[in-house]
Amino acid sequence: MASYATRRSVRTGATMWRALSHGPEKRIDPDGVMDLMWFQDRLVVAGPDTRTAIVPTHAGKVTWGLQLAPGVAYTLLGVPAHELTERRVELSELVALPRHDAWSFEDNATDALERVFIALWTRADPERSVLRMAASLDRAAREGLSVRETAELHDLSERSLRRLSNRLFGYGPKTLMRIHRFQHALHLARAGLPLSDAAAAAGYADQAHFNRESKRLTGQTPATLTRVAQLSTE
Numbered sequence: 001m002a003s004y005a006t007r008r009s010v011r012t013g014a015t016m017w018r019a020l021s022h023g024p025e026k027r028i029d030p031d032g033v034m035d036l037m038w039f040q041d042r043l044v045v046a047g048p049d050t051r052t053a054i055v056p057t058h059a060g061k062v063t064w065g066l067q068l069a070p071g072v073a074y075t076l077l078g079v080p081a082h083e084l085t086e087r088r089v090e091l092s093e094l095v096a097l098p099r100h101d102a103w104s105f106e107d108n109a110t111d112a113l114e115r116v117f118i119a120l121w122t123r124a125d126p127e128r129s130v131l132r133m134a135a136s137l138d139r140a141a142r143e144g145l146s147v148r149e150t151a152e153l154h155d156l157s158e159r160s161l162r163r164l165s166n167r168l169f170g171y172g173p174k175t176l177m178r179i180h181r182f183q184h185a186l187h188l189a190r191a192g193l194p195l196s197d198a199a200a201a202a203g204y205a206d207q208a209h210f211n212r213e214s215k216r217l218t219g220q221t222p223a224t225l226t227r228v229a230q231l232s233t234e
Helices: 071-078 109-124 128-142 147-153 158-169 173-190 196-204 208-219 223-232
Strands: 002-008 015-021 027-030 034-039 040-047 055-058 062-068 088-090
Touching: 015 027, 034 109, 062 071, 062 109, 062 196, 071 109, 071 128, 109 158, 128 147, 128 158, 128 173, 147 158, 158 173, 173 196, 173 208, 173 223, 196 208, 196 223, 208 223
Parallel strands: none
Antiparallel strands: 002 015, 015 062, 027 055, 034 040, 034 062, 040 088
């Protein structure tokens, strides 16, 4: 179990997060994003997950993170996202680390993470057309468009769409849509909506469909995930 808090950075607009562990392991459910993290005194890139990852930790340990917007990990690191799927990789194994004589993770981890992000961005100078395409594909998935609809919207063949999605997100467009739908329904349930209503609002056929998807992605039911989230905030 872990307590989790986010905020939007004024400096870069990135979503910054902090997770406090309450036990010997931390669950990370699929959320459709990749992260740059300061984790156990190391700079780590969290690849895309298609199922819940269980990470060893200990009570009181804090992990700091910066969510990477769609396509950003690929453009900054030069590594197709599917090569990082279900993996946690030290940043130094992917790119040369920026110099950081002027800041310290021990003093201010979120500031240091942002400085690393800015240094990587300046060095890579990402191609904006790739980022716009990634953002549009991510938006289509959040809106629940089918693979065919998404391909037609972006003037791509379905095969080209799958290849591009694997490169930018680590999996195909159908998996991306399913993860976003699951997270949307779970967010509504954690906000207090009954599970059946949360399932319907997110686009599931019924609550049983939501339950099956939740167990496939995380091994747990939405009711359990909602209850655990409530306990972690008490």
